[in-house]
Amino acid sequence: MLLSVDRINAYYGLSHVLQDVSFEVDQGEVVCLLGRNGAGKTTTLKSIVGVVRVCGGRVRFKDEDITALPTHQIAGRNVCLVPEDRGVFRVLTVEENLKLAAQKGSRWSLDDIYAMFPRLKERRHNGGGHLSGGEQQMLSIGRALMNSPELLILDEPTEGLAPVIVDEIVAQLHTIRQSGIAILLVEQNLEVCMELASRHYILESGQIVYHADNEAFKADETVRDRYLSVGV
Ligand SMILES: Nc1ncnc2c1ncn2[C@@H]1O[C@H](COP(=O)(O)OP(=O)(O)OP(=O)(O)O)[C@@H](O)[C@H]1O
Ligand SMILES: [Mg+2]
Numbered sequence: 001m002l003l004s005v006d007r008i009n010a011y012y013g014l015s016h017v018l019q020d021v022s023f024e025v026d027q028g029e030v031v032c033l034l035g036r037n038g039a040g041k042t043t044t045l046k047s048i049v050g051v052v053r054v055c056g057g058r059v060r061f062k063d064e065d066i067t068a069l070p071t072h073q074i075a076g077r078n079v080c081l082v083p084e085d086r087g088v089f090r091v092l093t094v095e096e097n098l099k100l101a102a103q104k105g106s107r108w109s110l111d112d113i114y115a116m117f118p119r120l121k122e123r124r125h126n127g128g129g130h131l132s133g134g135e136q137q138m139l140s141i142g143r144a145l146m147n148s149p150e151l152l153i154l155d156e157p158t159e160g161l162a163p164v165i166v167d168e169i170v171a172q173l174h175t176i177r178q179s180g181i182a183i184l185l186v187e188q189n190l191e192v193c194m195e196l197a198s199r200h201y202i203l204e205s206g207q208i209v210y211h212a213d214n215e216a217f218k219a220d221e222t223v224r225d226r227y228l229s230v231g232v
Helices: 041-048 071-075 094-101 110-116 118-122 133-146 163-178 190-196 214-219 221-228
Strands: 003-012 015-025 030-034 058-061 079-082 151-155 182-186 199-204 207-213
Touching: 003 041, 015 030, 015 041, 015 207, 030 041, 030 190, 041 079, 041 151, 041 182, 071 079, 079 133, 094 110, 094 133, 110 118, 110 133, 118 133, 133 151, 133 163, 163 182, 163 190, 182 190, 190 214, 199 214, 199 221, 207 214, 207 221, 214 221
Parallel strands: 030 182, 030 199, 079 151, 151 182
Antiparallel strands: 003 015, 003 058, 199 207
């Protein structure tokens, strides 16, 4: 198993936000973590990368216990989080943002990222603060790739984006998956989830309440209505 999250717990103050959350992501696999607003999805992602402290439970990456490691050391093991706010440096240009993330030995070069997202090439001298939401998301994904990820963690990458931009990003997520990178995806757009992922987990009030492969999830409208209250 590439990533194994084993009964992790997390708190904000006295509020017990994650309760024995367990799931796994295999090598090269796309896995979705679903759930309503406030279910604990972002907290789960932050717990994996060491931004939120795990109190009880274990996170293992490639059989190594990374639970108590500082964030930069987890990043150094090629676990990359693209946060919900995209984390683009606004005062740097697109190209500076990308170069800053470059890692020696990464199989993704600046040119690869520009080939993947031609818009970024067109806007390479623009400041990060002058990009549209979609362009910021592309930049954020591009930056993560320059970091040479083995596991790419995405928090709602299509949120608030126009359908045509969503399509562009989804197409590139296919390319990323095909290159062998595993993806842990938090996403509200179920069509995107069902197109990309091989398995799905649903979080509700900080607990995993459902797990299925993509076939079973697609066939199960009841579960989508019950836990996600959105029809597809
Ligand atoms: N920094 C914080 N301090 C205190 N409580 C927080 C903090 N961040 C999140 N919470 C609370 O923890 C719970 C889980 O939040 P989280 O952001 O993980 O949910 P989510 O599933 O990502 O939701 P969304 O779909 O809105 O992004 C919610 O009740 C939220 O209000
Ligand atoms: Mg969230």
